[in-house]
Each structure stands twice: as C-alpha cells, then as structure tokens.
Amino acid sequence: MSRLKLAAFLLCVSVVSPVRSADDQQPKVTLKDGTELVGIYDEFHSDDLPAHAKLEIYYGIPYAEPPVGDLRFKNPVARGKLESPFSATEVGKSCVQMDPKLTEIPLTNEEMSEDCLFLDVTVPHPRPEKAPVVFGIHGGGFTIGAGNMPYASFRPTVAYADDLIPANLGLKDQQLALKWVNENIAAFGGDPEMVTLAGISAGAGAVGLHMLSPGSNGLFKNGIMQSGSPFDMNEIISASVEAKRKEVKAFAKLLGCSPEDTQDDVKLLNCLLVAAAEEVLDKINHVGAELGNPRLLPPIPIIDGDFLPDHPVTLVEEGKVYGESAIMGTSGDEGTVFLHSLNLDKEVRPVVNSTTFGTAISVLYGEYIDPALYDLIKLIYAPDHSVLLDENRDDFFHEASQFLGDRTFMCSHSQFARGLSTSMNVYRHTMTYVPSKNVMDIKWAGAGHGDDCQYVWGFVFEEEDRNLFKDEEKELSRKAMNYYANFLRTGDPNAPKVGEDSSLPVWPKFTKGEELFKDFTPALNNVHMKRSECYFKEHVLPPLNEAFKELQELRQKNDEKSKWSEEGQCEGESCHQDQPPVDNKP
Numbered sequence: 001m002s003r004l005k006l007a008a009f010l011l012c013v014s015v016v017s018p019v020r021s022a023d024d025q026q027p028k029v030t031l032k033d034g035t036e037l038v039g040i041y042d043e044f045h046s047d048d049l050p051a052h053a054k055l056e057i058y059y060g061i062p063y064a065e066p067p068v069g070d071l072r073f074k075n076p077v078a079r080g081k082l083e084s085p086f087s088a089t090e091v092g093k094s095c096v097q098m099d100p101k102l103t104e105i106p107l108t109n110e111e112m113s114e115d116c117l118f119l120d121v122t123v124p125h126p127r128p129e130k131a132p133v134v135f136g137i138h139g140g141g142f143t144i145g146a147g148n149m150p151y152a153s154f155r156p157t158v159a160y161a162d163d164l165i166p167a168n169l170g171l172k173d174q175q176l177a178l179k180w181v182n183e184n185i186a187a188f189g190g191d192p193e194m195v196t197l198a199g200i201s202a203g204a205g206a207v208g209l210h211m212l213s214p215g216s217n218g219l220f221k222n223g224i225m226q227s228g229s230p231f232d233m234n235e236i237i238s239a240s241v242e243a244k245r246k247e248v249k250a251f252a253k254l255l256g257c258s259p260e261d262t263q264d265d266v267k268l269l270n271c272l273l274v275a276a277a278e279e280v281l282d283k284i285n286h287v288g289a290e291l292g293n294p295r296l297l298p299p300i301p302i303i304d305g306d307f308l309p310d311h312p313v314t315l316v317e318e319g320k321v322y323g324e325s326a327i328m329g330t331s332g333d334e335g336t337v338f339l340h341s342l343n344l345d346k347e348v349r350p351v352v353n354s355t356t357f358g359t360a361i362s363v364l365y366g367e368y369i370d371p372a373l374y375d376l377i378k379l380i381y382a383p384d385h386s387v388l389l390d391e392n393r394d395d396f397f398h399e400a401s402q403f404l405g406d407r408t409f410m411c412s413h414s415q416f417a418r419g420l421s422t423s424m425n426v427y428r429h430t431m432t433y434v435p436s437k438n439v440m441d442i443k444w445a446g447a448g449h450g451d452d453c454q455y456v457w458g459f460v461f462e463e464e465d466r467n468l469f470k471d472e473e474k475e476l477s478r479k480a481m482n483y484y485a486n487f488l489r490t491g492d493p494n495a496p497k498v499g500e501d502s503s504l505p506v507w508p509k510f511t512k513g514e515e516l517f518k519d520f521t522p523a524l525n526n527v528h529m530k531r532s533e534c535y536f537k538e539h540v541l542p543p544l545n546e547a548f549k550e551l552q553e554l555r556q557k558n559d560e561k562s563k564w565s566e567e568g569q570c571e572g573e574s575c576h577q578d579q580p581p582v583d584n585k586p
Contacts, residue, residue: 027056027125028085031184036085037061041125046461048474054125058188059118060092063180064173066115072273073165076117076176092118096277114277119177123188130191132488135181135220137174137203164265165272167244167304171209175307178210178219195220196488200450204228205301208416210322212315213307217322222491224484226329226456227449230312231412233301244302247287254283316419325425325491327484328417328510329456329520330529332432333446335405338364339397340442349444352397360400370548373541377403380536401446402533409449411534418512427493428510430529431455431520433476437468452520455480472522479504480520 027039039058045051065077095116124131166172182192197220199207204225210216211223212230249262257271272280303311315321339360342350352360361377362369369377379385381399413428420426431452438445439454454460455477460469469477482504483493496502507518508526519527 026089027058029056029058029187031187033081034084035082037088038085039088039121046463046466048461048466049458049478056123056125056127056188058088058121060090061086061088061119061121062092062117063119063177064117067117067169067173068114070273072114073169073269075166075169076173078176078179091120092116096281117173117177119180121185121188123190127189129189130186130194131189132194132196133181133185133190133192134488135178135195135197137197137199137206164269165248166306168301168307171206171213171301171307172215174206174210175213175215175219178216182219193221194489196222196224198224198226199228200226200453201228205230205232209301209308209312211326211420212312212321214309214320214322215307221323222325222327222487223323224327224329224487225413225416226453227331227334227409229328229413229416230301231416232408251283251287254286255279312416313419316416319423321420321423323424325427325487326417326420327427327429327487327493328413329429329431329452330410330413331447331449331451332430333401333405333434334409334449335401335403336442336445337440337449338404338408339401340440340445346440346442347444349397351395352400353394354396357396357400361403364404368549369541369545370552372548373544376544377541380533403537405449406530406533406537410530411537414515414530414534415538417510418515421509421511425491426510427487427507427518428516429507429518429520430527433473433519433521436470436473437465452480455520456484457481476520476522476524479524483507483518 025041027041029037029039031037037058039056042055042057044053044055062079062082064079065071067074067076071077093111093113093116096112096114178195181190181195185192185195197207197210199205205228207223207225208228208230210220248268252262252268252271255271255275257268261267261271301308303309309315310318310320336349339350339352340346341364342352342356342360350356357378358371358374361374375388378396378399379388381402382388383398417426417428429452431447434447435451435454437454438448439450439459440448442448445451455473458477458481460466460474460477466474482496486495486497487493489495489497493507494504496504505518505524505526508514508516510516515528515531516526517529519525
C-alpha cells in the first residue's frame with residue numbers, strides 16, 4: 001500500500017476541465033482549529049451538459065506531519081496547526097515513485113518528495129450547506145499515482161507488522177485524511193455525515209478495505225468501487241508476518257545494511273532511516289528477485305490486527321463490514337490491460353497463439369496452471385464454445401483476456417459484492433459498450449479497465465476529448481452521472497433530487513441468487529454477468545488444477561526413483577538415497 005495524495009470533492013463539482021477565473025479575489029475558509037486557508041477561484045463550463053459554475057479550490061492542504069526522518073516508517077501523525085493564513089494555492093508534491101514517463105501515469109506535480117501527504121478540496125461557489133462529499137482514492141497498483149487520479153510511495157512497502165515498523169501505512173494515511181475531512185469539511189459546506197469513498201482499481205481495493213477496518217467506521221457512509229475490491233488480492237493479503245519480515249530483511253540487504261543490522265530490529269530500522277529516498281525506491285523493485293519470486297509486490301496490504309484485524313473473506317463472512325450502501329462497477333474487457341504487457345503496442349493488439357496463451361494465463365494469472373487445462377479454459381471462454389473444432393485457428397486473444405479479467409477483477413468483485421449484500425444495499429454495474437476512446441489510449445482494449453469511469457465521472461465532456469465521443473455516449477454519460485449523483489446524495493441511485501429527472505430505468509439491488517447488473521450501454525438494460533465463468537473459476541478450475549499438480553508431482557517422484565542397471569549400478573539422481581548397504585567384508 002502506498003502513501004498518497006487524496007482529493008475531497010463536494011457533490012456539485014463536475015470533472016469537466018476548469019478554466020481559471022480572472023477574479024482577483026481569493027476564497028477563504030477557517031478550519032476547526034482556527035487556521036485560515038486561502039484558495040483560488042476556478043470556473044468550469046460545458047456546452048454539452050450544459051453547465052457553467054464557479055469553484056473554490058484549496059490545494060495542498062497538509063493533514064499529517066511530513067513522514068520523514070524518524071517518521072519515515074511510522075504511523076502517520078496528525079498535522080499541528082498551520083501558519084495562518086495558509087496559502088492553499090499550489091498543488092503539493094507527489095510522493096516518491098517510478099518515473100511517470102515510464103508508467104505513463106500523469107501526475108498533478110512531477111516534483112517528488114517524501115513530504116507528500118496533502119488534501120485538495122474543491123467546492124462550488126457560492127458555498128453550499130451540507131453538500132455530500134466524495135473522498136477520492138486513486139488507483140496505481142498501490143505504487144504509483146498522485147492527486148489527479150490519485151497513490152504512491154515506498155514508505156508502506158517496508159512493513160514489519162509490529163510497533164517498530166507498522167504495516168498498512170498508506171491505508172492509515174488515508175484513514176487520518178478521512179478524520180481530517182470529518183473534522184473540517186463542514187467549514188467548506190460539506191456534510192461530514194454524508195461522505196462517500198470512491199476508488200478505481202487499487203483505489204477501489206482501498207475503499208473496500210476501509211469498509212472492513214474498525215478504525216474507519218463512522219468516518220464515511222457509502223462506498224464506490226470501480227474495477228477493484230479487497231478480494232482481488234486475497235492471496236497476498238494472506239501473507240504472514242514472518243513473510244513480511246523476510247521481505248524487509250531482504251530489502252535491507254539490498255540497501256547495504258550489514259548482517260548485524262538485519263539481526264537487530266533497532267539497528268535495522270536505523271539503517272533504513274538513513275538511506276536516501278531514491279535508493280530506497282530503486283532497491284524495493286528488486287526485493288522479489290532477491291527472494292526468488294520476481295512477481296512479489298511488497299506494497300500490498302496485510303493482516304496486521306490493527307487496520308485490518310482479519311482476512312477480508314473472514315470479516316465479510318462474519319458481517320464485520322461498515323457503511324450503508326455500495327456501488328461496484330467493472331468493464332466488459334478488464335483483461336485486455338494485462339495482454340497489453342505482451343507487446344506494449346497501443347495500436348495493434350497482440351496475437352495470443354497456442355504458445356503465448358500458456359504464458360499469458362500462467363504468468364499473468366499469477367500462479368501455475370497445468371497445460372492440460374488450457375483447452376478447457378479455451379472451451380469455456382470461446383463465444384460459441386466451438387473453439388477446438390477449428391484446427392486452423394491460432395489466435396486466442398478473446399479467451400485469454402476474458403479469463404484474466406474474470407480472475408483478477410470480475411469474479412472476486414462478485415464474491416465481495418455477495419458478501420456485502422447481506423449487510424448493506426449493493427448496486428452493481430458493468431459496461432459492455434466499447435467507448436470511442438479508451439481511458440489508457442489502447443486502441444484494441446474494448447471496454448477496458450477503468451473505461452466506465454469516463455462516463456460516470458463525466459470525462460466525455462472534457463474540452464480536449466469531447467469531440468471524440470458520439471452523441472449517444474454523451475447521453476449515456478448524463479444518465480450514468482445522474483445515477484451516481486443520486487447515490488452520493490442518498491445512497492440510492494434511483495432516488496432523484498426533487499425536481500430532477502426521474503425517468504431513469506430502475507437500477508435493481510444486487511442480491512444473492514438474482515445478481516443483476518445495470519449495463520452501461522445506451523439501452524441501460526439489467527443483465528446477468530459471468531455467473532458460469534466465475535463458477536468455473538472458483539469451483540471447477542482450482543480442484544482440477546490441484547489434481548493435475550499432484551499428478552505431476554507423483555510422476556516426478558516416479559521418474560526420480562532409483563534405477564539399477566543389470567550390473568547393480570545406480571542410474572537415477574536420487575538413487576544414492578535408496579542404495580543398499582555395501583558389504584565390505586573380505
């Protein structure tokens with residue numbers, strides 16, 4: 001999990017591009033502790049909505065003491081009173097992370113620092129009273145991003161899961177920011193009793209984890225999770241404290257800490273504190289290789305008994321969840337984002353032939369799948385289930401992308417939604433509509449990872465892209481935004497504000513057994529999604545794969561058995577273990 005910058009938005013704020021106002025006056029707001037913040041005015045307009053409004057924006061508000069020096073690997077500490085008046089007119093620095101030119105993730109500020117814990121608050125002008133609040137948490141795999149899509153830093157990666165180096169520091173940063181919002185958002189015109197957490201991808205996973213964390217209880221009311229949930233990372237969350245300690249010691253070794261340092265916790269911490277931030281970031285990326293697992297991703301949250309008291313599956317089964325309502329969304333082609341890594345070509349999609357199919361579903365899947373099951377997976381995921389009848393076909397892109405998308409997002413999303421639906425109202429949407437512009441600019445991605453965000457948050461109306469989208473897409477976006485606005489106000493996407501459009505098709509609750517989705521296409525139909533495929537992924541594939549794994553191990557044992565030649569000489573590598581005693585008597 002990573003350090004991040006967060007943005008708290010009031011409901012009436014649109015995501016269309018703002019235009020800086022020429023007004024010389026600056027907005028001011030007084031926080032609970034008496035600090036006066038000075039912000040800026042912006043304006044936004046859109047001919048397509050149509051809409052025109054004035055905004056107050058307060059950038060770079062520190063909510064925690066800088067996590068530097070002795071605080072580098074400690075729980076966040078609430079910021080003391082700021083110098084008043086405090087100029088909140090400049091975007092804060094991004095957390096130390098990979099070069100955005102390599103990740104292709106734009107940052108609000110490409111200048112990086114360990115001192116990066118800030119909030120941005122945007123509010124309509126004139127200031128409202130008790131407006132609902134959106135607390136946005138960005139995606140980025142818990143390792144990259146900043147306040148504009150918002151996540152990042154190496155600090156939460158190093159977790160000993162004890163008082164010396166606590167775990168889940170990034171999540172605790174978010175929790176502290178939520179406390180700041182609850183204490184101060186009323187001064188901006190927001191309602192602290194109507195805070196909705198919203199996240200995409202890893203940010204959605206973070207939202208779900210707050211819904212399971214006792215420390216976040218009471219700090220928010222509802223949650224929005226798009227293309228992500230805590231169940232996406234079940235295997236990694238299950239990592240033991242001992243495993244995390246092993247990771248930290250391997251990291252310390254790479255950083256140049258002495259063997260003596262790694263055997264003494266206090267010396268280990270001191271060694272980690274004096275290392276340069278850039279060196280820490282560089283070495284973190286090599287921990288997996290050091291431990292013989294190049295796929296190891298250290299920043300993932302773990303069970304620490306504090307922020308996360310138990311495994312997410314257990315907490316959901318026991319009904320230990322917080323919040324009243326949730327919206328959960330996925331796209332129809334979530335898996336194409338993984339296949340992009342096969343050729344990194346945004347114009348021409350990769351061909352997934354018989355050879356690369358195995359690579360894709362085993363390496364990108366994250367665990368070994370016996371090759372004997374490849375044809376079964378192709379059969380399940382072929383649109384007409386006749387893929388094996390065409391001997392000349394050698395492109396299984398569709399089957400691979402759908403399998404990977406279901407494994408990583410769709411099916412785990414459904415598991416989490418089923419669990420939540422016994423404790424709260426859950427509304428699910430998918431998007432099978434292929435957008436005119438993919439959010440990652442991958443031309444062949446279909447309805448790819450995060451593409452639904454363009455419609456529910458109004459990206460299709462941004463000035464630089466508005467001409468790329470069809471009229472029917474803009475109409476779809478208006479309706480999707482109305483659903484979301486209703487949810488932010490009331491926790492129910494079907495409850496319009498008095499005097500507003502009430503003609504939207506009813507969005508049914510997602511319940512066990514029925515499991516209906518609202519499909520974000522122009523028709524806005526209610527649909528069932530991937531029930532057979534997810535049953536296969538959850539209940540059929542694992543035991544089959546385990547059986548083949550055991551069979552393979554048995555074959556290997558048989559192959560390694562001692563073989564003796566007619567002369568009584570050992571021919572097998574392990575035969576020395578079975579060699580009969582030698583009679584040395586003369």
